[in-house]
Amino acid sequence: MTVYFYHTQDLNYIYREWKAGRFPAHLLYGATHLPDEGIGVVMHKHSKPGSRRIVSALRNAAKVIFCKERFDAVYATKYNGLELLIFLRALGLYRKPIVLWHHQPVVLSKGWLKNMVSRLFYKGIDHMFFFSDHLLEVSLATGKVTRDKAEQCPWGADLVYYDRLMAAHTCERKDFISTGKERRDMPTLLAAFAKCSDQHLDLITAADCCGTNYEEMLSVASIPENVSVTINRTMWIPELAERILPHKCVCICCKETNYTVGLTTLVEALAFGMPVVISKNPNQPFDAEEEGCGITVDYGDTECWVNAIRRISDNPEEASLMGKRARSLAESTYNIANCAHIVANALRKFEK
Template sequence: MATGSVAFPSALLLYGACTLERKGHHVIYHHPVYRAQRWRIALDTLKALWRRRKEYDIVYATTFRGLELLVFLRALRLFPRPIVCWHHQPIVKAKQPLRELVARLFYKGFDELCFFSQSLVDVSLQSVKAPVGHMHVVPWGADLEWYDRLRTENPVGRRHGFVSTGKERRDMPTLVKALAACPQEELDIYICRESLGINYERLFEQLRPSANVHVHFVQGDVIRSTALKVWQSQGAVICCLPTNYTTGLTTVVEAMALGVPVVCTVNRQMPMDIGKERMGLVVNVGDVSGWSKAITYLSAHPDEAAAFGHNGRRLAETMYNEKQCAAVAETILRKALKG
């Protein structure tokens, strides 16, 4: 087996590969070299996986980014190994006819596709090129043992403040305005300087956050350090811009693993219903007043907030965890191998 991920202090971003290895599957981790040009990443990946094609039986990829050339070869039946890949966004029809034609060929190169939620699959089914019968919802979640060690090694007394982590499509103007309206609450934001075309450093200079908002720019491997901040907080906040995919899901499943309540922007693509599961509060996109009220409410009701956290943790234990992810992924991989 080959996979498109690298080692992390938690197995969260390895999509079940760690458990698959513990279950006796030989896993070869491919670590793509970062390059500015996407086509060069794809070429490097093609060379690396083609050279070693006799050493593995199947390609299990966490994203098709960098895998494009290999997928096209598989579509043309020039690559001998099946490809199982995670698809982070819904499959949609291209606006340009030529791009749609190329995309239809491209999707023939996937033997099986994994999605984070049924909603993503349902939207994808509206596309002609969607591989019907080869799309699967997999319960992606955290390595609970890793987070349990972090909790045990760092006992928490009184929780203080709220924490925002993550970088994709974060709605910082809404969040900053919301905190200005509740100056008694503290918020720490851990974010990179730029992501997906948003320059957060410049944005915060323009926003001029109030004194109760503390912005920390991070880089490199900060999974453990930011997870610790979430664990010590009153709640994790995930304030996002509107998207067609599961923006903020990583932060949500991490909070679930830690047993911390969440306040999250409404996102129909999420695999779990945060409000229905009573693991936190949800706020409409861009609703400044709603965010202020939600944060103030959690702060004023610590017992209910703790219950939200317990509910999230229970859901993580029963469904959204690395072992469950690996079990479902293993079934899909076996299906792909059988052809």
């Protein structure tokens, strides 16, 4: 069996970097491991997105439809850019199955026309992977998705990559770090560390993301002396991983959302064997506190963040045990090899 692998990012570059050992495989959603499962992969030829959504959809549909290499199904990291192909599949005008990851819950639209179009759209997707059971159940409740065409899949980090990184950079782990950019609650995090002046936080974030200008926000905020701020303009996953490594705990302080915001940071912390302090989000695939690998905190609760920071800093043995449980969870479930195996099993249903 062979699949056509579609990614919204430059997967050709990422794949080359992964082959050279300079990039983790989980950003390719198991495609790197599908050959080990007996499934060949045809890589989508990336090009810069068009300024208009319809232009990208037309271009990507043409690349898939007129691809000269033989493949049995399309496997995609998300539907963005494949909308036209999916509608063609729904109308019976494209014959090959489409399997993809759905990053947010399927929802009911406002108005009967939007719901009708949306139902037609999802008819064109043969199988979907959701990051958590909660996202799956919410989506099933809309009636637009059926259980036989959807499942939860434990997406996780490339343990081989992180093991190699840890072996090459042995160091003492100290201080806290926050590296996220999507829907981060900076005021709560800064207020908590202002009350924990003996604990240092390395805060790394993008200049702006999802409509929030963090650079502007942080330029006028009162930054405690124990917080170092870096506006990230060039670092990607590999560089950020090296920055995370010498720390004792990862902070994932988020605003309330309807999806798994912070999941990439979370699974990478598991791979590093680091405890986490994370906003309690029912959309995540697991509860860090219930799994014993971290502390969950209610949205916007500064005092709970202070207590969590103190608990990590004042109880190094407990924090170390959390880290060991985190790594154990990564090895048993949340790793890219396990993810790829589940993806492969789903893809095989469409083998010809």
